[in-house]
Amino acid sequence: MIDKIKEHISKVEGFSSDNPSEIEAFRIEYLGKKGFLNQFFAEFKNVPNEEKKDFGQAINTLKNAATEKVTLLKESLEGKQEEKGKYGDLTRPSEPIQIGSRHPISIVKNQIIEIFSNIGFNVSEGPEIEDDWHNFTALNLPEYHPARDMQDTFFIQTDPSDILLRTHTSSVQVRYMEENKPPIRTISPGRVFRNEAISARSHCIFHQVEGLYIDKDVSFADLKQTLLYFTKQLFGKSKIRLRPSYFPFTEPSAEVDIYWGLETETDYRITKGTGWLEIMGCGMVDPNVLKNCGIDPTEYSGFAFGMGIERIAMLLYQIGDIRMFYENDVRFLKQFKSAL
Structure with a gap:
């Protein structure tokens, strides 16, 4: 079971996206009510006593990794949206500059x-x-x-x-x-x-x-x-x-x-x-x-x-x-x- 948690930790650390829908789906997959974290917490009672400590530490590591990843990706996404809102689409042609007339x-x-x-x-x-x-x-x-x-x-x-x-x-x-x-x-x-x-x-x-x-x-x-x-x-x-x-x-x-x-x-x-x-x-x-x-x-x-x-x-x-x-x-x- 611990090995399975470690696999998810590697998967979380390797995840990357700039799509808001994919980031939200990732958050639900790990941090939602039916996500992997809650499933692992539910299995905690079935773990032998001598493994509970290592199992608990592994779950906390997964939780922290998932939380940090979601926060980091959302902050990155908000920064890009703010830049786009401020400057517009930087790939668009510029507005033509009208030359004034002398009086x-x-x-x-x-x-x-x-x-x-x-x-x-x-x-x-x-x-x-x-x-x-x-x-x-x-x-x-x-x-x-x-x-x-x-x-x-x-x-x-x-x-x-x-x-x-x-x-x-x-x-x-x-x-x-x-x-x-x-x-x-x-x-x-x-x-x-x-x-x-x-x-x-x-x-x-x-x-x-x-x-x-x-x-x-x-x-x-x-x-x-x-x-x-x-x-x-x-x-x-x-x-x-x-x-x-x-x-x-x-x-x-x-x-x-x-x-x-x-x-x-x-x-x-x-x-x-x-x-x-x-x-x-x-x-x-x-x-x-x-x-x-x-x-x-x-x-x-x-x-x-x-x-x-x-x-x-x-x-x-x-x-x-x-x-x-x-x-x-x-x-x-x-x-x-x-x-x-």
Whole structure:
């Protein structure tokens, strides 16, 4: 009988499985009510007295071996199930990674930066929260100047009370002129803020790119040729016109139009039947602005220009509502692909 128990001990020690049903069947076979252990315990009374000690030790060895084997196999099985639940089926193909799209504002901004970078303009940036000097006064807009009413400003009620959200990136140009000596050739892209009603054509938050070129003997002809190069590169249009206008920080000043054409019904609609589209403002830097920034206006001259990125993007992509840029609708954003 002891030899039979030893055979079962060897069988228990050699058993292995990762199948839950087989492990449970093994447990019942040895540790169940009708299992081998209970059968051997039932035979204990029939064993001669001189063999009871060895017989009892053999049964306990079988019991411990069976119990340890079942525990070990179940722990191993639970570990595998936990790993599978955590990581899933590791043999499955991975989920495809969707590549995002750039925002149309970023695409157009990067295109503009690249065009001007090709002719020597660097990029300058500045704070969105500005003071009155850099946003207005240094740009020939002293306190109570009526031209300040052209820009409805978000003032921040702090001490001092002349802190505001910048209304244009011209403030970056002022800071750049204060910190750098001519020749200066820079563009300033960035977000600006104006207290305007939100509609399909206007928003209280928008983006600008403003350019500045300061050097000796800079003329209006240099400005015109720079803008002509830009419109050819961005729009593929080779015909522009400059209409007299007014900006406090440039003199003379002009609005820049490109000839869009009248080839389609859309051309008639967006140009109101004229074929011309306004895209930016520009002019020669006012001598007072140069003086305020520590540059001698008798030695240096320069030109400046500025455009709204949203307006350019709306023209390029034929977007009819500026609010779509800010609603973060994935269906809208997925339409734009660019390497820039």
